[in-house]
Amino acid sequence: MAKAVKKKKQNSFFKFIKWFWILIGFGILSGILFFLAASWEWFGELPTFETLENPQTNLATEVISADGKTLGKYYLDDNRTDVPYEELPQNLVDALVASEDIRFYDHSGIDARGTLRAFAYLGKRGGASTITQQLARQLFVGVRSRNKFETIKQKAKEWVIATQLERNYTKEEIIAMYLNIYDFGNNADGIKSASKIYFGKEPKDLKIEESAMLVGMLQNSSYFNPLRREEQTKNKRNIVLGQLARYDYISEKQRDSLQALKMDINFNPENHREGLATYFRMYLQGFMNDWIKENPKPALEGERDTWNIYLDGLKIYTTIDSRMQKNAEDAVIAHMSNLQAEFFNQNKPERNKTAPFLDLDKNQIDNIMKRAMKTSARWRSMKRMGKSEKEITDSFNEKTEMTVFDWNSDTKEKDTIMTPLDSIRYYKTFLRAAMMSMEPQTGHVKAWVGGLNYKHFQYDNVIQGARQAGSTFKPFVYAAAIDQLRLSPCSTLPDTQYCIEAEKHGNPEAWCPKNSDGKYSGRDMTLKYALANSVNTVTAQLIDKVGPKSVVSIVKNVGLTREIPEVPSIALGTPDFNVYEMVGAYGTFANQGVYVKPVMVTRIEDKNGTVLYEYVPETKDVLSKEVAYTMVDLMRGVVQSGSGGRLRHSYNKNATVYKEVITGYPYELTNPIAGKTGTTQNQSDGWFMGMVPNLVTGVWVGGEDRATHFKSITYGQGASMALPIWGLYMKANYANEELGVSDGNFEKPTKMGIELDCSKLNQEEDKPEDDLDDLDF
Incomplete structure (x- = not known):
């Protein structure tokens, strides 16, 4: 009996061991089969070997500055x-x-x-x-x-x-x-x-x-x-x-x-409307779209054959220097916030009932508003929805909640309620600004500021906007005269009323330009003095001597390629140009007469580092070294004793209002600077083009509409509107020695046949008084 019980226990034990190992074996076998089933894709498709070798993820395209910083990215969902x-x-x-x-x-x-x-x-x-x-x-x-x-x-x-x-x-x-x-x-x-x-x-x-x-x-x-x-x-x-x-x-x-x-x-x-160089990044997006059209992607089988800047992880190496870009943006904001405060002050309802417009009647203002309404994104969107013109127009008069730009807010925004039509007029009260800075020897663009705030002002005034150049066009007239007539900065012409008769040089009627103050001194003045003080009568005589065609020929060669009428009045800057074109053109003077087309992109790589694009400089010999240096010398006179003199001198201590408007003044820049201010009719546009040996910078300030401007020349001139931005920018650049912005002399040709020192010719002139001391506040 005992043996039977013992044998039964042994059988039970062996049965337990047997089932234990069966279960273990079954578990292991099940695990193996489970993994095999997964590997056989019974549980769903697995990635192929090729996919494992090159897993596809959406990669943002990176925009990289010249100093190795990420300026921004282009992406859809995956940054x-x-x-x-x-x-x-x-x-x-x-x-x-x-x-x-x-x-x-x-x-x-x-x-x-x-x-x-x-x-x-x-x-x-x-x-x-x-x-x-x-x-x-x-x-x-x-x-x-x-x-x-x-x-x-x-x-x-x-x-x-x-x-x-x-x-x-x-x-x-x-x-x-x-x-x-x-x-x-x-x-x-x-x-x-x-x-x-x-x-x-x-x-x-x-x-x-x-x-x-x-x-x-x-x-x-x-x-x-x-x-x-x-x-x-x-x-x-x-x-x-x-x-x-x-x-x-x-x-x-x-x-x-x-x-x-x-x-x-x-x-x-990180988004497309915020961060550093927003306007430049939006320009670059268009550049890349054009590049993609001309450069198909060497795609693998089953892949798309076009590049996608939002998905393909390209690297775009640009010429922008992030430090100079920040200096430029800071300078624009610092000056424009204060200049705008004065503009608001002058356009209070009790001072200007048609604000922000001047010199317009009600019908003219209504036409401006209607054009703005029909070119707005709201109008286009509702038109695509099939809305009638009446329905769309009515919607512009319905009050709605919106976030608008505001200088007084830390975030530069405020929430408000107004009609879309009122918001259009509200935005027209803001002065706009544009600035571009370029290395003339290479054409490398170092800073690009297209406006005040990309989120609220998406029009890029560097390259989209074109406005009258005013007196910043005059150096090209002087260059043609010096090149063809071998004049020198010491050559003299009389400041008297000068008329170019009808039909001469294709002129439809007699042209008798006045000086900005409507006065004529009656005395002979050197070209250097005349350019420094933007004397219109002297410029008219020069274009009459060389002919408009010669001037147009020069400006076409320095990148001002848009249609320019060959008439004498262009001498005073009546044609429209943008900041991009003007900076490239002025670079010719700083680069010893060689025009270098501005460049923004030096290289494009794919995600693996393969180079897809490298730029090739586009250059053209336009002026001799002698003529180019003579023009630099002439424009140094603008800063030494002309309208650009405020870059040198201290401000009038009694002019406290002016000090508040032009922040950061005085600049007290003592290094060699060549430049030219520009102011157009009715003070609609203010320009300043400034040069040091290795940096050319152009600044424009004005309203969205030409009828939006200051009443007087005190604030409406280029020296008040645009020059301060240049001064603030350059002062910040010089504070950072790593940037290597030159504070030395412009390179002088070894052979100069043109006399620049007027004292050797026994010619003396009274320097004009500093216009800062005479401003009427």
């Missing part, structure tokens, strides 16, 4: 720019490994120990996803399903893809790919965008605590968002710092001091 592993700081890599996958360097995609722990404790002591599995999910699997069966299938695919990724990539490449693909929120796709948006720096410059915060966001960037949940994000950051100490990446003392630090967020949103 992502890849960073190679070598540019990741070690503290970021350590934080990632310590927090997410401490055995990362020991496994082949799946952490067996972590997986068993997750099964044993049902995930209560941490999950089992490795960094490689998380990358697999981000690249190929997608958002985890809430359906348990679907979740299991997704997990199987993650495991299979993770092992494939480990066979195709190094550990370093996997870390870089994971950090580059993760969405950190707030348009921060990938570690480069996250570093820039949350801390205003490149990834390589991240501090330990900053890296810890970004790694903490990897768990859930929507929840651990420093802008919305600062305390929770800080706590998560401190957990990551604790992990770094636990695995001896940092000491406990370091951990304690770092955990005590406050969150130091430097939020820099």
Whole structure:
């Protein structure tokens, strides 16, 4: 009996062992079959070998400045720019490994120990996803399903893809790919965008605590968002710092001091309407669209054959210097905010009932408003919707909530309620500005400011707008006369009324220009004095001597290629040009008579660094070195004793109003400067073109409509409207010696047949009084 019982127990034990191993074997076999099923794509399609070799992610195109800074990006949904592993700081890599996958360097995609722990404790002591599995999910699997069966299938695919990724990539490449693909929120796709948006720096410059915060966001960037949940994000950051100490990446003392630090967020949103060089970036977008049309993409089978700046991760290397660009933008804002205050003051309802317009009747104003209404985005949008003209017009008179530009707000915006028609008139009260700065020897454009605020003023006055050049056109008349007649700055002409008879030079009627003050001195004056003081009668005599055709020929060769009538009146700057053209043209004088076409893009690369485009300079010999230097010498007179003299001298201490309007004045620039101011009829446009040996900068200021202008020359001249921006900009440039802006002399040709020193010819002239002291406030 006892033997039978013992034998029965032995049979039961062996049966238990047998079934135990059967179950174990079945489990192993099931696991193998489970993975095989996943690899056989029973649970869904897996990426091909080619896809694993080149995983497709949407990459933003990056705009890079001449000094290596990211000016901005072009993207649709993904603001992502890849960073190679070598540019990741070690503290970021350590934080990632310590927090997410401490055995990362020991496994082949799946952490067996972590997986068993997750099964044993049902995930209560941490999950089992490795960094490689998380990358697999981000690249190929997608958002985890809430359906348990679907979740299991997704997990199987993650495991299979993770092992494939480990066979195709190094550990370093996997870390870089994971950090580059993760969405950190707030348009921060990938570690480069996250570093820039949350801390205003490149990834390589991240501090330990900053890296810890970004790694903490990897768990859930929507929840651990420093802008919305600062305390929770800080706590998560401190957990990551604790992990770094636990695995001896940092000491406990370091951990304690770092955990005590406050969150130091430097939020820099990246979008198309904000940031540095917004107007330039919008111009560049058009440049790239044109380039794409002419340069098909060498696409693989099944891929599109055109480049896409929003998806293909191109790198555009530009000539813009981010430091000079910021100086330019700061100068425009500093001056225009104060100039606008005076403009508002002069256009109060009790002072100007037709504000912001002058010299117009009601019908003329109504016509301006109707044109503006019909060219607005609102009108075009409603027209596309099939609305009638009456319905659209009526909508412009319905009050609505809107956000408008406001100089007095820190954000330069305010919320208000007004009709769309009133908003059009409101925006017409603002003076506009444009500025471009270029290196004349290379044509490299260093700064480009198309307006006050791209979000609210999207018209780019650097290249879209063309306005009368005024007296800034006169140097081309003088250049033609000096080149053809061999005149010198010391040559004299009388300041008397001068008429060019009808039909001469194609003139339809007699032309008798007046000086700006309507007076004539009656005395002989040198060309240098006449240009410095914009004496119209002398300029008229010069164009009569050489003929308009000669002047037009020169300006065409220096990039002013639009239609210019060959009539004498062009001598006073009646043709329209934009800032881009004028800066390129003036560069010819600074570059010893050689015109170099302005260039903004030096190189374009694809995401792998393959060069797709490199610029070739476009140059043209226009003037001799002798004539070009003579023109520089003439324009130095503008700054030494003419309308540009305020760059040199101190302000009138009694003129407190003027000081408040022209911020940063005096500039007290003592280095050699050549320049020319320009003011058009009724003070509608103010210009200043300024040059030092290696930098030519043009500034324009005016209203959207020519009828929007100052009443008097006091504020309406180029020396008051535009010159101060140039002065502020250059003063900031000289404060940064790294920029290398020249403060030396212009290069003089070794042979000069033109006499520049009028004292050798025993000619003396009374210098004009500084116009600052005579301003009527």
